[in-house]
Amino acid sequence: AFLCFEHPEGGVLAGVGHSSKLVGYNSDVSGYDRVAIGSPVWNGKLSCPINTVLEQTDLEGKDAVFILYSGGGNAPKAVNKLNERYGCPVIELREPSKNAAELEKLAGL
Numbered sequence: 001a002f003l004c005f006e007h008p009e010g011g012v013l014a015g016v017g018h019s020s021k022l023v024g025y026n027s028d029v030s031g032y033d034r035v036a037i038g039s040p041v042w043n044g045k046l047s048c049p050i051n052t053v054l055e056q057t058d059l060e061g062k063d064a065v066f067i068l069y070s071g072g073g074n075a076p077k078a079v080n081k082l083n084e085r086y087g088c089p090v091i092e093l094r095e096p097s098k099n100a101a102e103l104e105k106l107a108g109l
Contacts, residue, residue, distance in 0.1 A: 041070035
């Protein structure tokens with residue numbers, strides 16, 4: 001399942017680490033060995049809804065990977081946060097809707 005979020009002040013809220021209320025989100029990943037979490041980059045950071053997902057989801061012992069996608073810029077703050085907290089791969093995609101070659105970074109997932 002994919003969730004898409006738009007918020008007029010999303011970049012500002014993400015910049016201060018804001019979380020969003022998620023309706024119907026099931027944080028139970030106990031039945032999965034591998035978990036992939038994707039997030040748009042807002043103001044160089046993880047999106048507000050993904051902040052909530054990370055707060056509510058126990059990834060301990062999971063083979064996790066994060067996929068970040070942006071309109072072109074780097075997201076070093078988001079990558080650093082994920083590396084420090086989870087120590088798992090982080091794949092950055094830049095303008096994947098305009099640059100299909102970026103999707104090749106997902107090969108082998």
